[in-house]
Amino acid sequence: MSNILIIGGGIVGLSSAYYLHKQGHTITVLDKGEITDNCSFGNAGMIVPSHFVPLAAPGMVQQGIRWMFNRKSPFYVRPSLHPELVNWGWKFLKHANAGHVSRSALPLKELNLLSKQLYMDLAKEPGFEFELQGYGILSMYKTERAAEEEAHLAKNAAEIGVDMAILTADECRQLQPNLNIDIMGAVHFRDDAHMSPPKVMNALLSFLEKGGVKILRQHEVTKIDTLGAKITKVYTGDKVFEADQYVLATGSWSPAIAKMMNIKVCLMPGKGYSFSEPEPQQRMTIPALLCEARVAITPMNGGIRYSGTMELDKINTNVNMQRVMGIVESVPKYFPDLHPALPLKENIWYGFRPSSADGLPYIGRSTKRDNLVVATGHGMMGMSLGPATGSLVSQIISEQKTDIDIQAFLPSR
Numbered sequence: 001m002s003n004i005l006i007i008g009g010g011i012v013g014l015s016s017a018y019y020l021h022k023q024g025h026t027i028t029v030l031d032k033g034e035i036t037d038n039c040s041f042g043n044a045g046m047i048v049p050s051h052f053v054p055l056a057a058p059g060m061v062q063q064g065i066r067w068m069f070n071r072k073s074p075f076y077v078r079p080s081l082h083p084e085l086v087n088w089g090w091k092f093l094k095h096a097n098a099g100h101v102s103r104s105a106l107p108l109k110e111l112n113l114l115s116k117q118l119y120m121d122l123a124k125e126p127g128f129e130f131e132l133q134g135y136g137i138l139s140m141y142k143t144e145r146a147a148e149e150e151a152h153l154a155k156n157a158a159e160i161g162v163d164m165a166i167l168t169a170d171e172c173r174q175l176q177p178n179l180n181i182d183i184m185g186a187v188h189f190r191d192d193a194h195m196s197p198p199k200v201m202n203a204l205l206s207f208l209e210k211g212g213v214k215i216l217r218q219h220e221v222t223k224i225d226t227l228g229a230k231i232t233k234v235y236t237g238d239k240v241f242e243a244d245q246y247v248l249a250t251g252s253w254s255p256a257i258a259k260m261m262n263i264k265v266c267l268m269p270g271k272g273y274s275f276s277e278p279e280p281q282q283r284m285t286i287p288a289l290l291c292e293a294r295v296a297i298t299p300m301n302g303g304i305r306y307s308g309t310m311e312l313d314k315i316n317t318n319v320n321m322q323r324v325m326g327i328v329e330s331v332p333k334y335f336p337d338l339h340p341a342l343p344l345k346e347n348i349w350y351g352f353r354p355s356s357a358d359g360l361p362y363i364g365r366s367t368k369r370d371n372l373v374v375a376t377g378h379g380m381m382g383m384s385l386g387p388a389t390g391s392l393v394s395q396i397i398s399e400q401k402t403d404i405d406i407q408a409f410l411p412s413r
């Protein structure tokens with residue numbers, strides 16, 4: 001059994017710790033924060049086998065350019081000649097084509113279905129009550145154009161065996177009879193599920209700490225020593241850590257940590273916002289994706305969580321109230337009885353989706369550092385893919401056959 005140092009305590013780091021600990025390894029997790037509000041806490045909590053189309057897809061570039069000119073739009077890229085953004089943009093353009101989408105669909109679906117199964121297994125364990133619900137997700141639209149796009153997506157979904165149905169507005173109303181819905185129709189992705197991200201994260205933390213896994217908060221990795229192809233030491237200020245194997249699971253901060261060990265990880269932070277409101281009547285049971293507005297609405301913790309926007313920019317602490325207003329204003333257009341209030345700035349959560357240029361996560365052993373496994377770049381699917389990634393990391397480290405083929409996700413692809 002090995003000593004393993006995991007850098008990053010998001011869903012990917014903690015899931016890796018969970019499966020490695022179960023295999024009997026000795027684990028330490030380092031995180032720069034308190035592990036209470038990273039990207040794995042405030043997200044929409046959707047488990048998404050329906051998301052088999054990577055962000056880099058045909059039409060995204062034209063759509064993205066249209067959105068750039070609207071202050072309340074759900075997507076924004078800060079124009080910049082920063083080499084990291086230029087490199088990311090170039091790779092994104094290279095992958096925004098039909099060939100890439102069709103090559104990625106099956107691997108993404110398999111990874112998501114594996115993760116859903118692992119969430120279902122986790123939910124049976126004592127202490128893991130995290131509101132897992134398997135009602136699917138309704139991808140709702142109001143316009144002909146979005147209806148066409150969703151019908152096309154649904155056709156591709158059917159071809160690769162994703163369980164879904166195209167519903168009329170009335171059929172949607174029958175699924176949630178107490179909810180006032182004003183839409184043209186929806187695709188019901190029935191393999192999808194949802195849960196409460198903070199409950200998952202806290203259950204993992206509590207299980208790991210009770211099991212003797214060292215979780216070191218406020219331990220920011222500041223320097224890494226290498227010798228030949230190996231990592232030899234990791235520093236958090238004046239403390240030094242040594243291990244047999246290392247896992248890089250620092251989400252949007254991964255390029256900076258990778259640089260400390262002289263390797264490259266190409267990803268950009270994609271900032272998104274969320275806020276929650278109580279909903280005493282709890283009329284919504286199935287989460288909704290509002291297609292035109294790109295907003296996600298999830299019943300959670302007895303209330304409703306609203307989330308959305310994707311701002312590709314450097315990591316920063318600004319809260320763009322115009323974009324939050326865009327989320328607020330979109331909701332009653334689909335649900336006339338839901339009127340979320342514009343939250344105070346300090347009550348708005350934001351997180352950074354670690355977005356790889358080709359829209360696929362990086363999972364696998366580094367080809368440049370023998371004792372490093374990379375697990376990052378999960379973009380808008382990281383919560384969904386956390387357990388599958390953690391389990392694959394444990395199989396890679398223990399030199400076992402992986403549950404699924406990871407060729408499409410190798411960091412060296």
Ligand SMILES: Cc1cc2nc3c(=O)[nH]c(=O)nc-3n(C[C@H](O)[C@H](O)[C@H](O)COP(=O)(O)OP(=O)(O)OC[C@H]3O[C@@H](n4cnc5c(N)ncnc54)[C@H](O)[C@@H]3O)c2cc1C
Nearest residue numbers: 010011012032040043044045046221251272381382383384
């Ligand atoms: C608005 C929004 C909605 C979303 N909805 C969904 C959804 O419904 N379903 C879904 O699947 N995904 C969703 N996502 C995406 C998902 O939240 C992320 O992909 C996922 O949380 C990333 O997890 P992670 O473990 O890679 O990174 P993180 O959760 O960001 O964790 C990385 C950790 O690394 C630590 N770290 C960074 N630098 C250092 C350092 N130098 N030293 C030590 N530690 C360090 C950080 O403190 C952090 O705790 C959403 C994201 C957003 C923003």
